Amino acid sequence: MIDAIVIGSGPNGLAAAITLAQSGRSVRVYEAQSQPGGGLRSAELTEPGYVHDVCATVVAMALASPFLKTLPLAAHGLELVHPDAPFAHPLDDGSAVIVERSVDATADALGGDDGRAYRRVMTPLVRDAAPLMEALLAPIGLRQPRLMASFGLKAIRSADGFARALFQSERARAMFAGAAAHSLVPLEFYATAGYGLGLVIAAHAVGWPVVRGGSQRMADAMTSYLTSLGGEVVTGERIESFAQLPKTRAILCDLAPRQFLRIAGDRVPSSYRKQLEKFRHGPGVFKMDWALSAPVPWRDVHCHRAGTLHVGGTLAEIADGERASWNGRISEKPYVLVVQPSIFDASRAPAGCHTLWAYCHVPNGSTRDMTDVIEAQIERFAPGFRDTIVARHAMGPAAMEARNANLIGGDIAGGAADLAQIFTRPASAFRPYSTPIDGVYLCSSSTPPGVGVHGMCGYHAAQAVLKSHKPFQHGGP
Template identity: 50%
Template sequence: MVMGASRSRRYGSNYDAIVVGSGPNGLSAAIELVRSRRSVLVVEASEEIGGGARTKELTLDGFRHDVCSAVHPLGASSPFFRSLPLEEYGLTWVQPAVLAAHPLPDGEAAALFRDVVQTAERLAVDGSVYRERVGELVARWPGIARGVLGPGLRIPRHPRDLARFGLIAGRSASWFAGRFEGAPAQALVAGMAAHANVPLDRLFTAGVGLMLMLAGHRAGWPFARGGSSSIVSALAAHLTAIGGEIETGRHVGTLADLPNARAIVFATSAWTMAEVCGDALPSRYLRSIANFRPGPGVFKVDWALSEPIPWRASVCTEAGTVHVGGSFEEIAASEEAVDRGTVSERPFVLVVQPTVVDPTRAPVGRHTAWAYCHVPNGLSADMTTRIENQMERYAPGFRDVVIERHTMSPADFERYNASYLGGDISAGAMFARQVLARPAWRIDAHRTPNRSIYLGSSSTPPGPGVHGMCGYHAARSALRHALR
């Protein structure tokens, strides 16, 4: 299927740029190129646009589930998204009253709110440390965000803000949690940092957790009303309105599959780009991409629910996201187990419950939720029982409210989207070396040694998430070089 105004051009003439992949980064790259007055075609393998931001009725009619991304602290913080009129094309961010809750084995819960003081109040003994350490950085978030959502190795525009952030961010989550005395604050740090899918004693894991907290305090952790697909629908509608074109159902196997263009931006994994380009890229660069490692995978369950989840800790009932995994030690052990190639009996489970704020996701009075746990890359074992056992620990009677479930293993994710190699939803592990050199050591991470070929997926800085910044930076690089 072809979307866009000048459909005839595809068969007659060349484009300035082709973008491969219509996920949030591909569409963002295309928008940046078109608004810089270049002609662009986006080519997508699937019949549907959207990559990791699609919404489908996975369980029953009327229950709309986000297949991949659901919660968007970085989307709401993205300087690129904020520069676009996405609301005019149907995107509405909806914020839960509680951004994220973290139930504890004693029935209490830590929670992240928009307000730093409200968050600190629940942390009892650690409240003042949280207010001081995190509160100071919240004020600096606009400068920090420019850096952490930036193109990678560059002289920062806000060096002081970034340096203050870096004092914590470069360290491990274990170190960061050690700044607090009580179990609730330590667990809160663990749940945030575990989004990195890396053991919590590794460098930069504090940074992932802290970034999500700061983004939450400044921009929230919103859902997109109606589902994450409304983010990519809005991007695609804007793109075609300003003159870009999109062709779906067209898998790119080699460069010969593409029309002529002065620049090609791959918004696919780095490995897909390497496979498609073959010897159009120098062998040294291809070796670096071969050394770029995928991270662990995920196993995900989507539920259609008859009632809200019966959480024991009441603050969880209003939370968009719930980190289920107990204490810092339990979560650290869970992430460590995955790194060793196994799965804990009590895995860290990331739960989202969109119907807390978005009733459009289910028939009246019904609910949806999804959950995933980390697993070794490519693992084929079914994790449904372990995930639901964890749910029962913190929400007794949970299974009684499940009407239907749908599961996706690492292999299902790879089939669904070639970028999720072995179920790695980050398109490249987020350990220290690969945070700094993503996907290879280069000053301009988005530019390959071939002047016509660029990489703009979450295999590049600033990394995974629905924020469009990788695509934006790749487009800017192409505009500076191939498309000058």
């Protein structure tokens, strides 16, 4: 009898397994793919010698995570690499806004009233970053009520309204839009300011690092630590039904609700099934990776100091693009998230050469090839970019879902993260990790606090298992 089984080895599945193993429980993880990691995978997608992150690449949320930051992952081979500046936002006039690790340096570069406004808003939030992140990465509750109230007053606003009210220049507004657009939610929707603020706070408080050698190394370090605690990871085993599993007291599903319904079958009571069937998925992404013969020739050379670049121009342009993908339309000038890891981590490419990672948002399930559109957007701010391309690899929503069944229609956020669904993931706000099936839990990013490599969905789900002594006392499913 194994105490607990986890289906899926994404960061949340591994975090859940580690939490249980740390409490002395026997745990086995089943992973459909040949390597553990889910969103934390790396592969030579283009040419031998070029290591690309298939999904997540910037692991800021891992550093902000109250759980992951406590794990001895460095002792298991994890090394993070910090770019000089967390992110940059290139503009059509050839300049770029650079967000530095320091609030003051960023405010000084913005200058004038915008610099003062930035310093006024960000300084107290960054000072309280650790307790704030702990509260933000917890299920709905009243943790840190004073901090959450002061953050919430700003965060509840739309990113569009917040940026227009706080900043006078298009430069500063564009910079904030670029951070908020990570949410995959239209920037005029309530609470999108919260995404932008959260990511900017993280940029200053913990940085936006990448993993030396590729994100897979983080999954490998988590797996190695889990194994050292006595846990097991079985790869290459897709679970189609609970009947496939050995006897256990608890099952934790690192799965999207739709997948969970398929695997749990008729054991799911119809009222809960109906709730999960209503769970909405947001836009998909079209992902690209390149092998390059040289660094991207950004017009503003300061962009080479940044790990991440938000490519898409002004606030209005980014808002248009995000609205389009949400409403099922393709933007011909989309917001493109670009990461250039090899500038800071030479192990990712042959000497003198580079890798580049990018995606844009597209309608869920879109079949349109966005290669030309994405490359044109980068070329707009880096003329000559196409001349540096040695090889490219593109993945639309269907290809992404084939690599990881949780990425439904290319949705990388585990479900639309608008205000209506962020607190009610996947159904009940009060017991989000439990299901009506005795001893069966959900622990993926479709539960709070949602998308990102922070492992907190898995950690909280495992805590729910540990608190509910029932499955451990009476035998589970």
